[in-house]
Amino acid sequence: xxxxxxxxxxxxxxxxxxxxxxxxxxxxxxxxxxxxxxxxxxxxxxxxxxxxxxxxxxxxxxxxxxxxxxxxxxxxxxxxxxxxxxxxxxxxxxxxxxxxxxxxxxxxxxxxxxxxxxxxxxxxxxxxxxxxxxxxxxxxxxxxxxxxxxxxxxxxxxxxxxxxxxxxxxxxxxxxxxxxxxxxxxxxxxxxxxxxxxxxxxxxxxxxxxxxxxxxxxxxxxxxxxxxxxxxxxxxxxxxxxxxxxxxxxxxxxxxxxxxxxxxxxxxxxxxxxxxxxxxxxxxxxxxxxxxxxxxxxxxxxxxxxxxxxxxxxxxxxxxxxxxxxxxxxxxxxxxxxxxxxxxxxxxxxxxxxxxxxxxxxxxxxxxxxxxxxxxxxxxxxxxxxxxxxxxxxxxxxxxxxxxxxxxxxxxxxxxxxxxxxxxxxxxxxxxxxxxxxxxxxxxxxxxxxxxxxxxxxxxxxxxxxxxxxxxxxxxxxxxxxxxxxxxxxxxxxxxxxxxxxxxxxxxxxxxxxxxxxxxxxxxxxxxxxxxxxxxxxxxxxxxxxxxxxxxxxxxxxxxxxxxxxxxxxxxxxxxxxxxxxxxxxxxxxxxxxxxxxxxxxxxxxxxxxxxxxxxxxxxxxxxxxxxxxxxxxxxxxxxxxx
Amino acid sequence: xxxxxxxxxxxxxxxxxxxxxxxxxxxxxxxxxxxxxxxxxxxxxxxxxxxxxxxxxxxxxxxxxxxxxxxxxxxxxxxxxxxxxxxxxxxxxxxxxxxxxxxxxxxxxxxxxxxxxxxxxxxxxxxxxxxxxxxxxxxxxxxxxxxxxxxxxxxxxxxxxxxxxxxxxxxxxxxxxxxxxxxxxxxxxxxxxxxxxxxxxxxxxxxxxxxxxxxxxxxxxxxxxxxxxxxxxxxxxxxxxxxxxxxxxxxxxxxxxxxxxxxxxxxx
Numbered sequence: 001x002x003x004x005x006x007x008x009x010x011x012x013x014x015x016x017x018x019x020x021x022x023x024x025x026x027x028x029x030x031x032x033x034x035x036x037x038x039x040x041x042x043x044x045x046x047x048x049x050x051x052x053x054x055x056x057x058x059x060x061x062x063x064x065x066x067x068x069x070x071x072x073x074x075x076x077x078x079x080x081x082x083x084x085x086x087x088x089x090x091x092x093x094x095x096x097x098x099x100x101x102x103x104x105x106x107x108x109x110x111x112x113x114x115x116x117x118x119x120x121x122x123x124x125x126x127x128x129x130x131x132x133x134x135x136x137x138x139x140x141x142x143x144x145x146x147x148x149x150x151x152x153x154x155x156x157x158x159x160x161x162x163x164x165x166x167x168x169x170x171x172x173x174x175x176x177x178x179x180x181x182x183x184x185x186x187x188x189x190x191x192x193x194x195x196x197x198x199x200x201x202x203x204x205x206x207x208x209x210x211x212x213x214x215x216x217x218x219x220x221x222x223x224x225x226x227x228x229x230x231x232x233x234x235x236x237x238x239x240x241x242x243x244x245x246x247x248x249x250x251x252x253x254x255x256x257x258x259x260x261x262x263x264x265x266x267x268x269x270x271x272x273x274x275x276x277x278x279x280x281x282x283x284x285x286x287x288x289x290x291x292x293x294x295x296x297x298x299x300x301x302x303x304x305x306x307x308x309x310x311x312x313x314x315x316x317x318x319x320x321x322x323x324x325x326x327x328x329x330x331x332x333x334x335x336x337x338x339x340x341x342x343x344x345x346x347x348x349x350x351x352x353x354x355x356x357x358x359x360x361x362x363x364x365x366x367x368x369x370x371x372x373x374x375x376x377x378x379x380x381x382x383x384x385x386x387x388x389x390x391x392x393x394x395x396x397x398x399x400x401x402x403x404x405x406x407x408x409x410x411x412x413x414x415x416x417x418x419x420x421x422x423x424x425x426x427x428x429x430x431x432x433x434x435x436x437x438x439x440x441x442x443x444x445x446x447x448x449x450x451x452x453x454x455x456x457x458x459x460x461x462x463x464x465x466x467x468x469x470x471x472x473x474x475x476x477x478x479x480x481x482x483x484x485x486x487x488x489x490x491x492x493x494x495x496x497x498x499x500x501x502x503x504x505x506x507x508x509x510x511x512x513x514x515x516x517x518x519x520x521x522x523x524x525x526x527x528x529x530x531x532x533x534x535x536x537x538x539x540x541x542x543x544x545x546x547x548x549x550x551x552x553x554x555x556x557x558x559x560x561x562x563x564x565x566x567x568x569x570x571x572x573x574x575x576x577x578x579x580x581x582x583x584x585x586x587x588x589x590x591x592x593x594x595x596x597x598x599x600x601x602x603x604x605x606x607x608x609x610x611x612x613x614x615x616x617x618x619x620x621x622x623x624x625x626x627x628x629x630x631x632x633x634x635x636x637x638x639x640x641x642x643x
Numbered sequence: 644x645x646x647x648x649x650x651x652x653x654x655x656x657x658x659x660x661x662x663x664x665x666x667x668x669x670x671x672x673x674x675x676x677x678x679x680x681x682x683x684x685x686x687x688x689x690x691x692x693x694x695x696x697x698x699x700x701x702x703x704x705x706x707x708x709x710x711x712x713x714x715x716x717x718x719x720x721x722x723x724x725x726x727x728x729x730x731x732x733x734x735x736x737x738x739x740x741x742x743x744x745x746x747x748x749x750x751x752x753x754x755x756x757x758x759x760x761x762x763x764x765x766x767x768x769x770x771x772x773x774x775x776x777x778x779x780x781x782x783x784x785x786x787x788x789x790x791x792x793x794x795x796x797x798x799x800x801x802x803x804x805x806x807x808x809x810x811x812x813x814x815x816x817x818x819x820x821x822x823x824x825x826x827x828x829x830x831x832x833x834x835x836x837x838x839x840x841x842x843x844x845x846x847x848x849x850x851x852x853x854x855x856x857x858x859x860x861x862x863x864x865x866x867x868x869x870x871x872x873x874x875x876x877x878x879x880x881x882x883x884x885x886x887x888x889x890x891x892x893x894x895x896x897x898x899x900x901x902x903x904x905x906x907x908x909x910x911x
Binding site: 527530531533575576582583584597601602605606613616617625631 | 698705707758805810824831835
């Protein structure tokens with residue numbers, strides 16, 4: 001041996017190798033002997049049909065050897081757990097022997113409050129196919145649900161939590177400290193993940209009531225369910241909100257908040273969401289979900305201050321229109337009396353405007369008049385306004401509605417959401433817009449068509465004259481009467497002439513707009529005028545010649561009184577007029593310049609009358625005087641003669 | 644015309660001035676004239692109190708009724724006038740009427756004389772013949788007025804027919820003339836005719852000749868002294884000629900018509 005160090009190390013290596021071989025062989029031997037014991041058991045217990053009868057009940061004694069061997073406990077013998085078993089005796093142990101896991105697993109401690117304290121270890125970890133905590137967590141849900149068979153817990157399988165891989169332990173904690181979650185704890189539990197919702201909820205009326213000690217107040221699980229974890233609006237509302245709020249014991253009476261009040265929702269158009277799943281507002285759409293708030297004026301989503309926002313979530317365009325309206329403006333100013341969406345449409349019982357009878361044209365009137373009559377609302381404009389408004393009920397529009405015909409109701413003229421004050425240039429009832437409003441599709445379109453282009457219309461819309469007449473100037477507004485109604489000013493010729501004269505014979509108007517004067521007087525003294533004054537029903541009045549909606553100046557070739565059209569116009573009444581030469585002015589106001597012949601004939605006649613009749617009268621007077629004198633003389637003579 | 648009928652049922656003599664025929668003509672004229680005046684001015688002054696009364700009385704169709712009545716009266720008056728034309732052409736009494744109504748030089752002197760008498764420059768009133776210048780003026784004024792009113796009235800009535808012929812100007816003028824002529828005619832009747840037959844102290848309260856047809860001798864002396872003189876003169880001639888005939892005449896004098904014929908014959 002040249003080197004003692006190498007020799008020494010070689011010897012050490014050989015010894016080590018020998019030692020290793022001894023250990024390995026020892027281990028192998030040990031293994032084989034152990035396996036031999038388990039295998040001995042499995043000779044019988046791998047028989048699937050092996051059963052034992054205990055108290056008349058058959059218990060399977062089958063052990064899946066393969067799985068057992070693969071399991072965590074694969075290395076230990078059956079007898080390590082099943083102590084005091086005698087292989088040759090049957091049963092192996094006459095006394096029921098509890099398996100003591102803690103004999104080995106003494107480090108596992110049950111946490112206080114663990115609801116699984118009385119649960120056997122093998123209930124979760126399995127008896128023979130023993131699984132590690134890590135392995136268990138892989139199929140935790142199935143493991144838990146294996147025992148927890150209640151419908152409620154089983155519904156977890158279909159829940160959103162399961163889909164999103166939320167496990168039982170995420171809420172109940174896992175391992176050996178499984179916790180039951182109480183109603184009040186659920187918020188914190190859920191809040192671990194749903195922090196924002198928890199915060200919202202903590203401000204809600206539900207939470208407030210809960211804090212006040214009302215145990216019935218709902219928390220997360222009352223609406224969402226504990227394991228099912230509902231996130232469907234429809235389900236939450238029908239199973240959550242309505243479950244409590246339709247319980248008369250919980251919400252008695254008939255005021256706001258009562259069951260009665262809330263159950264009106266079922267009659268509303270919004271409830272179609274429940275009936276046939278159409279898109280419509282459910283409870284949470286208006287009231288909010290987690291942050292359902294107290295009836296504190298500043299906070300809830302259904303208060304006046306927030307209702308625009310709330311309804312506007314779906315009905316944005318209408319709310320925008322409404323904000324521009326008088327009602328909306330007053331509301332924004334903070335006027336308590338201003339109507340909100342709910343004032344007209346209701347709260348829970350919101351009806352479809354087009355389908356429900358509540359918003360039928362005739363019922364709309366009552367809806368509006370609820371506020372707009374008998375001075376319930378102080379209108380600053382002028383005193384008679386409320387009378388004017390109630391007058392609508394005498395109007396032909398209203399009478400027609402009552403008779404089941406289609407006619408204008410409040411909103412047809414004023415607009416519904418876009419209702420504006422008369423002096424607003426965008427108002428449907430602004431004097432400039434009235435023709436368009438009356439002539440809207442389905443109403444007086446023909447009349448609008450005639451009116452368009454007339455001198456009144458062009459003055460109104462193009463020249464912006466503040467006095468040019470619109471429809472209501474002649475027809476009235478609320479109390480509008482039928483054409484042949486005696487109350488209608490334009491029904492009689494006299495009334496019509498007076499109506500036109502209001503402007504055309506007004507000193508103010510004629511001067512302001514340079515309207516020809518004397519037209520009215522010349523008409524009133526013409527045969528037509530005299531006949532009308534005398535009560536003729538057929539004699540021509542203003543509109544017979546000038547038309548009514550399509551009044552145009554004679555210079556306009558479309559005018560009924562243009563030189564070209566005059567024969568036709570007069571011909572309506574006078575068949576002979578169609579071939580007539582109209583060589584005189586119709587309204588002669590200054591005959592000297594306009595018709596000198598007429599002037600001179602008139603003058604001559606007047607002079608003739610004065611002279612003739614004056615001469616006759618003088619003649620009479622002279623005759624009378626003479627006869628008087630003669631009589632006196634005769635009397636004297638008679639007296640003298642004594643005759 | 645010798646309205647020479649003297650009636651001796653009273654000791655006052657009566658002289659026939661209007662035959663029944665003439666009285667009917669006059670009655671038709673006066674009734675249609677008054678109707679025309681009322682219904683005409685009712686159109687022109689529709690707010691007059693009496694027109695309002697009419698409307699209250701006749702209801703809502705007063706205006707239409709007024710028009711119809713006006714036209715009926717117009718037809719009566721025109722028919723009456725046409726008959727009158729026929730009468731003055733084809734009857735002797737009619738022809739004599741026109742002759743007596745014709746203006747003569749005497750009328751001019753009568754006017755001057757009357758004026759002088761009225762203002763005291765003359766003591767005697769001129770003696771009027773059968774018709775004074777006043778009555779002649781009235782008659783011819785009536786003729787003129789009737790023509791004017793008829794023509795313009797026809798234009799206005801049948802305006803659809805006449806419009807193309809006389810144009811709107813013609814209508815305008817017709818309307819004006821119809822109105823002013825109506826005023827002139829009505830005033831003439833009221834001021835002059837009514838004075839002489841109603842207000843005149845000699846006849847007040849009413850000269851009933853247009854009903855009875857006769858005038859008294861006193862009335863004749865007042866109104867038609869010249870005619871009376873002629874009548875007296877003629878009567879005396881007749882008396883001396885045949886007493887018998889005059890007796891016959893008296894017997895027949897119940898009817899005016901045959902009377903006038905016989906007088907006509909006599910004159911010839």
